[in-house]
């Protein structure tokens with residue numbers, strides 16, 4: 138079977154999917170995200186806090202990868218990574234990004250755009266220390282997205298890093314960074330099995346004031 142045949146046989150948005158009445162959308166997108174996230178948890182979506190982070194390089198060429206959402210408060214979306222990684226370098230150069238969530242069991246997508254800033258060192262350190270020992274040992278390697286010539290090199294470096302975490306559990310990886318994306322646009326997309334999808338776009342008009350508009354599907 139060719140890839141094209143395989144793809145053609147795969148259903149998308151087969152449902153059943155929940156209805157979403159845009160008239161019920163609250164004035165604050167954070168509130169709607171909280172509701173949809175709880176719905177995703179209740180529906181058994183695996184890793185509903187996983188999002189796709191899109192950034193651009195200096196030539197404007199995009200790249201995207203999956204990360205975990207750490208918090209959402211006052212229109213600010215928190216995620217964490219290494220400042221020396223590809224995304225870290227891209228964000229340092231162009232501090233703008235998009236986040237995308239997809240919850241297949243509900244046919245729901247959430248899209249966020251905004252400016253990205255670096256949280257203060259204390260918050261980054263707190264985020265780092267809340268990670269599991271193995272996650273901290275990995276982050277302490279400090280070489281995310283560098284070329285790796287040999288897996289054996291990783292094994293050796295990781296063994297040292299694990300020991301470091303055991304001996305000095307308060308050690309914080311210097312490059313570990315908590316990022317804050319201040320949303321200026323948040324779109325909630327409810328898929329419909331007949332393709333009459335519902336799209337509600339929030340646009341920030343300053344402070345915590347948002348407008349809500351419908352978009353064509």
Ligand SMILES: Cc1cc2nc3c(=O)[nH]c(=O)nc-3n(C[C@H](O)[C@H](O)[C@H](O)COP(=O)(O)O)c2cc1C
Nearest residue numbers: 184187202203204205217218219222223224225282
């Ligand atoms: C479910 C999932 C969660 C992930 N969470 C994170 C995360 O929170 N932070 C992170 O730096 N990388 C995370 N990763 C790894 C990234 O997708 C990516 O491989 C890594 O950050 C390097 O990206 P870059 O080379 O574009 O900088 C996660 C991957 C998956 C599949």
